[in-house]
Amino acid sequence: MKKTKSKTKEELEKEIKNLKKKCEQYLDGWKRALADFQNLKKQIEKEKEVFKNIANLDLILKLLPVLDNFDRALKFLPEKLEKIGKDWIQGIFQIKKQLEEILKKEGVEAIEVKEKKFDPLKHEAVSFIESDAEEGTILEVLEAGYKIITPEEKIIKYPKVIVSKGKSKK
Secondary structure, three states, X not given: OOOOOOOOHHHHHHHHHHHHHHHHHHHHHHHHHHHHHHHHHHHHHHHHHHHHHHHHHHHHHHHHHHHHHHHHHHHOOOOOHHHOOHHHXXXXXXXXXXXXXHHHXXXXXXXXXXXXXXXXXXXEEEEEEOOOOOOOEEEEEEEOXXXXXXXXXXXXXXXXXXXXXXXXXX
């Protein structure tokens, strides 16, 4: 049998000190790894949310022309509604309202622009016409514009408008 040399008190204290130092290093490493893991989980959740928003936005952009077509159709309702039937018309209005509510739940809102000042960063001018309104005033909305409210507000479809160029200077 081998005889083991007994360690002195100083050697044991030094060994304990070294072991404590290693334990602290391992604990610090574990804490960093845990923090990195938690940050990664948060980043993945953010990326999932961004991906979901992109997927939703694609669907929303496909639905907006349908809503525009409802608006166009409803502008040309015949004056004599008896020919069509009031129940049918109310059904069309209800379908449009339901579509608007779905989009609203997804954070989509129509942009109100009529009689406001034209801003080329927020509106698409289809034409400029002479009128009694002040120059640069939006006279008519040809197609609605929409914005989506996510963490920040973003225009997803610019409103198409007719803008006043003021009175004629004769």
